[in-house]
Amino acid sequence: MELVQNYISGKYVSARSEDRLELFDPAIGEVYGHLMDSNSDDVRDAVMAASDAFPVWSALTLDERGGYLMSIAEEINSRLDEFSEFESRDTGKPLALARSLDIPRSISNFKFFADHAKDFKFESDINSDISTNHISRFPLGVVCCISPWNLPLYLFTWKIAPALVVGNTVVAKPSEITPYTAYLLGDVCSKIGLPPGVLNIVHGRGATTGDLLVKDENIKAISFTGGTATGKTIFKNASDSFKKLSLEMGGKNPAVIFEDCDYDKMLDTIVRSSFSNQGQICLCSSRILIERSIYERFKKDFCSQVSNLIIGDPMDIDTQFGAISSEEHFLKINNYIELARQEGASILTGGTAEKLNGRCSDGWFIKPTIIEGLDQSSRLNQEEIFGPVVTLQPFDSEYDAIEMANNTEYGLSATIWTEDLDKGRRISRNIEAGVIWINCWLLRDLRTPFGGMKSSGLGREGGDDAIKFFTEQKNICLPR
Ligand code: NAD
Numbered sequence: 443m444e445l446v447q448n449y450i451s452g453k454y455v456s457a458r459s460e461d462r463l464e465l466f467d468p469a470i471g472e473v474y475g476h477l478m479d480s481n482s483d484d485v486r487d488a489v490m491a492a493s494d495a496f497p498v499w500s501a502l503t504l505d506e507r508g509g510y511l512m513s514i515a516e517e518i519n520s521r522l523d524e525f526s527e528f529e530s531r532d533t534g535k536p537l538a539l540a541r542s543l544d545i546p547r548s549i550s551n552f553k554f555f556a557d558h559a560k561d562f563k564f565e566s567d568i569n570s571d572i573s574t575n576h577i578s579r580f581p582l583g584v585v586c587c588i589s590p591w592n593l594p595l596y597l598f599t600w601k602i603a604p605a606l607v608v609g610n611t612v613v614a615k616p617s618e619i620t621p622y623t624a625y626l627l628g629d630v631c632s633k634i635g636l637p638p639g640v641l642n643i644v645h646g647r648g649a650t651t652g653d654l655l656v657k658d659e660n661i662k663a664i665s666f667t668g669g670t671a672t673g674k675t676i677f678k679n680a681s682d683s684f685k686k687l688s689l690e691m692g693g694k695n696p697a698v699i700f701e702d703c704d705y706d707k708m709l710d711t712i713v714r715s716s717f718s719n720q721g722q723i724c725l726c727s728s729r730i731l732i733e734r735s736i737y738e739r740f741k742k743d744f745c746s747q748v749s750n751l752i753i754g755d756p757m758d759i760d761t762q763f764g765a766i767s768s769e770e771h772f773l774k775i776n777n778y779i780e781l782a783r784q785e786g787a788s789i790l791t792g793g794t795a796e797k798l799n800g801r802c803s804d805g806w807f808i809k810p811t812i813i814e815g816l817d818q819s820s821r822l823n824q825e826e827i828f829g830p831v832v833t834l835q836p837f838d839s840e841y842d843a844i845e846m847a848n849n850t851e852y853g854l855s856a857t858i859w860t861e862d863l864d865k866g867r868r869i870s871r872n873i874e875a876g877v878i879w880i881n882c883w884l885l886r887d888l889r890t891p892f893g894g895m896k897s898s899g900l901g902r903e904g905g906d907d908a909i910k911f912f913t914e915q916k917n918i919c920l921p922r
Pocket residue numbers: 588589590591592593597615616617618646647648649651652653656667668669670672673675676690691692693723724826828854894898899
């Protein structure tokens with residue numbers, strides 16, 4: 443059995459807490475190891491290590507810190523297969539996806555921020571007849587990064603890289619469900635000679651370890667990605683110490699499809715945007731809104747393509763659709779499918795667990811599921827399921843489409859499908875979401891602001907926004 447340890451002050455250490463959590467391989471439904479549920483002593487050790495490392499790390503030049511980030515990226519790249527296999531084992535996602543998306547993007551996160559920070563203006567002047575003002579940005583000190591289980595290393599490093607490059611030291615907590623690649627990152631940091639204490643990784647449950655981090659008075663900012671309920675708890679718990687907060691939370695993303703779209707391109711992309719990573723990407727389409735004139739055609743073609751997706755052992759190279767990442771989540775998704783039946787829905791395809799033979803016979807697999815016949819107020823159309831379940835709804839006009847798209851508490855992302863780009867832009871302006879794709883999905887330029895509105899987010903990540911979040915400003919004024 444493997445034991446996932448904390449990484450503090452440049453070394454793997456056993457937690458002082460004796461509580462251990464089980465780690466599962468969701469494709470086979472079996473325990474492969476254990477995780478430490480770090481307590482207040484463990485969190486204190488990590489925060490002290492980060493505090494001790496801050497003066498030296500923050501005094502390095504941007505180029506020097508960027509150099510360390512580049513070395514981390516190169517080391518992960520040289521271990522691409524190893525990282526991909528462990529990411530697939532932890533999450534149940536197809537190995538091919540971990541190898542083509544998760545780990546390459548984790549590598550890009552370090553490279554991107556190492557470069558991007560060089561172009562950022564950390565100092566500026568505002569002068570007038572009466573005063574000269576010099577404005578500069580400083581790192582905050584010790585900051586905390588908390589990430590979820592769906593894109594483990596990808597989202598973990600998306601926070602850590604900007605935090606480090608601008609001179610902060612970090613205490614980071616990955617999801618207790620998928621901690622393995624974050625654990626391996628410790629080894630990478632040691633190999634490339636990252637100074638001890640600059641990045642500390644503590645493991646444990648959100649309600650214990652995460653909560654201690656959020657309330658720690660020495661931590662200046664929390665960058666969190668996860669569920670909206672957790673985000674609300676963090677918002678309240680961080681308020682006593684006035685920490686800076688960046689909250690990336692849940693979604694219920696609409697795909698709005700007009701009859702004048704490029705149909706084949708749209709269909710291929712909607713299959714991906716609905717069911718990549720078993721629908722467990724915060725940006726996945728979950729409510730498909732279709733102009734009534736093409737509703738029946740789309741329904742038939744979509745169901746046909748989705749029922750042909752290859753569900754299988756994530757380690758098989760042909761697998762397109764893997765396991766659900768935890769048993770708890772598997773049960774939650776099944777409950778939503780049952781609720782759909784109770785709400786009077788028609789299940790067009792899927793709607794049950796998938797039973798595989800051989801190695802994965804006890805794994806947590808659910809068939810990709812398409813549902814129709816529910817009104818907008820149904821729980822299936824309002825609540826985030828975060829799995830391979832989408833609903834179809836017809837609309838009659840642009841006005842209807844916008845009204846339906848906005849009719850949830852969430853506002854993370856949306857996709858719009860039309861060849862009339864004026865219409866596409868008009869609709870985008872009216873849709874309440876932070877990230878809108880017209881005729882594409884998941885096309886990312888890391889310089890652009892990323893995040894949601896309403897219950898989906900507070901603040902933006904990426905590019906300059908991340909650098910601003912992880913720094914504090916000071917204005918020094920002199921009279922003329
Ligand atoms: P979660 O909120 O349960 O957990 C996320 C992280 O927060 C974990 O590391 C967890 O241990 C920690 N945590 C839990 N309770 C905490 C507390 N009280 N204090 C501090 N930390 C705490 O989310 P999840 O189930 O891991 O992830 C799925 C959710 O994440 C979905 O809602 C999904 O939409 C969202 N998500 C959002 C984005 C985005 O960019 N907006 C990206 C990916 C996932």
